[in-house]
Amino acid sequence: MAEKGRLVDLCLFAGKLMVTYGAETYRAEDIMNRMAVAGGLKNVHSFVTTTGIFLSGIQDNGDNLMQMIRIVDRFQDLNKVAEVNQLSRDFVLGRINEQEANEQLIKISAARMNYPLWLIYIASGVAGGAFSYLVGNTKFDMIPAAMGGLMSTLFLVLFQHYLHAKFFSEYLASFFGSIIALALLHSGYGSNVDQVIIGTIIPLVPGIPLTNSVRDLMNGDFISGLGRGAEAALTALSIAAGVATAVSLFLP
Known part of the structure; x- marks a missing residue:
């Protein structure tokens, strides 16, 4: 036994x-x-x-x-x-x-993660800047997008470590990342707000939960699929709320 x-x-x-x-x-x-x-x-x-x-x-x-x-x-x-x-x-x-x-x-x-945090931050910045360029940004606009993406990931790791509140941490990370990107735009670094914001939040997008949700639903695991889908939806809502709060403070 x-x-x-x-x-x-x-x-x-x-x-x-x-x-x-x-x-x-x-x-x-x-x-x-x-x-x-x-x-x-x-x-x-x-x-x-x-x-x-x-x-x-x-x-x-x-x-x-x-x-x-x-x-x-x-x-x-x-x-x-x-x-x-x-x-x-x-x-x-x-x-x-x-x-x-x-x-x-x-x-x-x-075991710790295979990649150090500093490398993850840099990769997030590169991803944010590159993705914003793919959706129509100029090369000059990549600077605030890359910085926003880097800082969003940094704030997410920081808040999750100290707050232990997943969705609130994602809200704060998207808020502060957007604030930094918008501040750079306001200072003259770039001009396309929409593309810069997209680049800022792209490292926060819940890709794995969303993909697993679809795969679980297709496999007939409806409880897990709906649970993961709800997690992805709440994450997206938290990110959107953070961006909306930042934009409302910077833009008339």
């Missing part, structure tokens, strides 16, 4: 990491099912939502096992998703045992 209980804990841990760092619902369920079957459970069933994971199975002696785990935080780190996916393959193929798999999952969970 205790041995199979540890197996279920391992499967739930893997599923939690998958969902937490941006994997689709069906992918998390598939990994959990395969690991549980490889560990000796029968009649395995898993149910994954964006806020909780359930896993059940039958032991060799006929006893039922069912556990769940709560998901509180959600981030975007597809490298960790790939690492957990590879770990599950190694476990299913017998390359690693249960203890080794658990130790590796702990390392994956505790």
